[in-house]
Amino acid sequence: MRALRHIGSIAFVAGLFAAVFAGVPWSIMVADDPVVPWWLRIAVFCLLGGILVVLVTLVLEQKAHEASIEAPLPAEADGTLLLLNSDALPGREITEILGLVQGHTVFAVWLGKDLSALVRLILGGELTEYTEMMGSARSTATERMKARAAEMGADAVINVRYMTTSVVGSAAELLVYGTAVRLG
Numbered sequence: 001m002r003a004l005r006h007i008g009s010i011a012f013v014a015g016l017f018a019a020v021f022a023g024v025p026w027s028i029m030v031a032d033d034p035v036v037p038w039w040l041r042i043a044v045f046c047l048l049g050g051i052l053v054v055l056v057t058l059v060l061e062q063k064a065h066e067a068s069i070e071a072p073l074p075a076e077a078d079g080t081l082l083l084l085n086s087d088a089l090p091g092r093e094i095t096e097i098l099g100l101v102q103g104h105t106v107f108a109v110w111l112g113k114d115l116s117a118l119v120r121l122i123l124g125g126e127l128t129e130y131t132e133m134m135g136s137a138r139s140t141a142t143e144r145m146k147a148r149a150a151e152m153g154a155d156a157v158i159n160v161r162y163m164t165t166s167v168v169g170s171a172a173e174l175l176v177y178g179t180a181v182r183l184g
Contacts, residue, residue, distance in 0.1 A: 001057050001060060001061055001064075002057075002061075004053060004057050005053065005054055005057040005058065005061075005116060006112065007053065008049070008050045008051070008052070008053025008054040008057065008112075009050060009054055009112025009113065009115055009116060010050070010112060011046040011047075011049055011050035011053065012046065012047055012049075012050025012051055012054065012112060012115055013050070013112050014043075014046055014050075015042075015043045015044065015045070015046030015047030015048070015049075015050060016047050018039070018040070018042075018043035018046070019040065019043045019044055019047055022039070022040070022043070023040045023043060023044075026040065050115075051115070054112075054115055054116050054119060055119055058116060058119050058120055058123065058125075059123065061128075081146050081149055081150060081154065081155070081156065081157065082155065082156035082157070082183075083142075083146070083156070083157050083160050083178070084156065084157070084158050084159075084160060085159065085160045085161065086158065086159070087158050087159050087179075088158075089156065089158070089183065092156075092183045092184070093183065093184040094156075094158070094181045094182070094183060094184070095181075095182050095183060095184040096181065096182040097179060097180075097181050098149075098152045098153065098154050098179075098180040098181060098182065099152070099179070099180060100177060100178075100179060100180070101145050101148045101149045101152065101154070101157055101177065101178060101179070101180045102144075102145055102148070102175060102176065102177040102178075103140070103141035103142055103143065103144030103145030103146070103147075103148065103175070103176045103177075104141055104144065104173070104174070104175050104176075105137050105140045105141045105144070105173075105174055106137075106167055106171055106172070106173045106174075107133050107134070107136060107137040107140075107171065107172055107174065108133070108167075108169065108170055108171035108172070109129050109130065109133050109170050113129040113133075113170075116129050117129045117130055117170070130170070133170075133172070134164070134172065134174065137172065137174040138162065138174060138176070140174075141162075141174045141175065141176045142176050144176075145157065145160075145176050145177065145178065148180075149178075149180040152180050153182065154180035154181060154182060155181065155182050155183040156180075156181050156183055157178040157179065157180050157181070158178060158179050158181055159178050159179050160176065160177070160178035161176070161177055161178065162174065162175070162176050163175045163176075163177075
């Protein structure tokens with residue numbers, strides 16, 4: 001279903017760009033000719049067909065999602081570096097504070113996924129396109145922070161915090177930061 005939605009998104013974007021960037025100049029240049037060329041007809045059908053495919057797949061996905069019972073998320077494997085959002089580690093002593101570490105990324109979804117999310121805003125339901133985007137951004141930023149902490153020789157990062165900011169359109173900045181420490 002997801003692949004079909006992506007094909008619909010690609011058809012929409014291709015049709016939109018062909019109609020706007022080729023069709024509009026063509027219509028201005030030959031305004032007297034009432035015959036619409038085959039390529040412009042295909043572009044319009046791609047644009048409209050792409051929207052229809054995205055709509056249908058989103059409705060089917062939403063119905064399948066509502067019918068299914070959500071399974072619990074799998075637990076992530078523990079790494080050698082401990083991450084905590086508190087400043088104390090029960091049963092462990094902080095022997096050295098190494099300093100601030102951070103990971104940063106800016107993610108965006110492409111126009112086709114924006115279209116899917118816009119339709120979902122109308123129909124209701126989870127905006128999975130943005131959920132996936134932010135999940136990827138969070139993982140990327142966290143891995144970058146962990147790499148910096150490991151370079152410093154840290155055993156743990158305490159007081160871990162996440163911040164997000166809208167950059168432009170559907171692009172979002174994600175920053176994760178914390179204090180790298182050594183444990184005794």
